[in-house]
Amino acid sequence: MALISLEDLEGLDDEQLDDEITDNPEPMDEDDRLLSHWQAVASTHQVSVPPEMTGPIQEMTRNSQQREPIPFAPITRHEKMGEVLYEERLYPAGHWASVTRGDDLYEQSISMGFMKLMRFICKENSAGRYLGMTVPVVSTIHMMEDGSTFDKEVQTSFFLPTAFQSTPPQPFDSDITIVHREPIRVVARPFFGTTTEVTVGHQISLLWEILGVNDELRRDDYMVAVYENPGVPRRRNEIWFIRRSL
DSSP: OOOOOHHHHHTOOHHHHHHHSOOOSSOOOHHHHHHHHHHHHHHTTTOOOOGGGHHHHHHHHHTTTOEEEOOOEEEEEEEETTEEEEEEEEEOOEEEEEEEEOOSSHHHHHHHHHHHHHHHHBTOBTTOSBOOEEEOEEEEEEEOTTSSSEEEEEEEEEEOOGGGSSSOOOBSSTTEEEEEEOOEEEEEEEEESOOOHHHHHHHHHHHHHHHOOOTTEEEEEEEEEEOSOTTOTTOEEEEEEEESOO
8 A cells, every 4th residue: 555645635636545545456445445545644643543443434434524513612712814813712511531542652642542532432332323423532731841842641532422421321442431521711723734743832832922921821731622533634623721710
């Protein structure tokens, strides 16, 4: 299988993608094509997507237009020349499914964590059914004492859909925990593309430059919100700063 970069994927239409993602002259069925697409994208993060992910990938793709936004109350919105600089929001308490990983690279941790969550969402749960997708998927980063280096352990979390908030399904995977979180107030700034330690670190620095000194915001933990699956080349993301109090 030929490996392609995210930049390559941005310029490919469906027909080109079929040609690029395989060296096999035999035509690929849709399941193989989807798996190969994800494998190509994951390879840029040094992540392997195993064949058993075919089912969850297919399920997620089939239901990609049916995503439930995590509810929030808007507080303020700041723009400059039509560009959103940042928004402040209040997110409610609720149940989340969370996975903590400590892989060598930040992007490996979030990719491996998200694959585990995908299997949980796609029937590997006590309800025995597809749960539905909520967005964004949120990763929590803890900073080391120097204030600029990411801790190896990254927690990736999925807010359970409304239908399952009162009676959360239990995961079969012992690495996934169902946790109830209290409300959280965040300052959110959008950005697009891949989420690596370099790109996320840049977004953290950029938002601090915009906000200036603010002791009401935490510096030990940040959140990265991702609105599209890892197979999307230029996906929508946000960096979230966490307020110390509501």
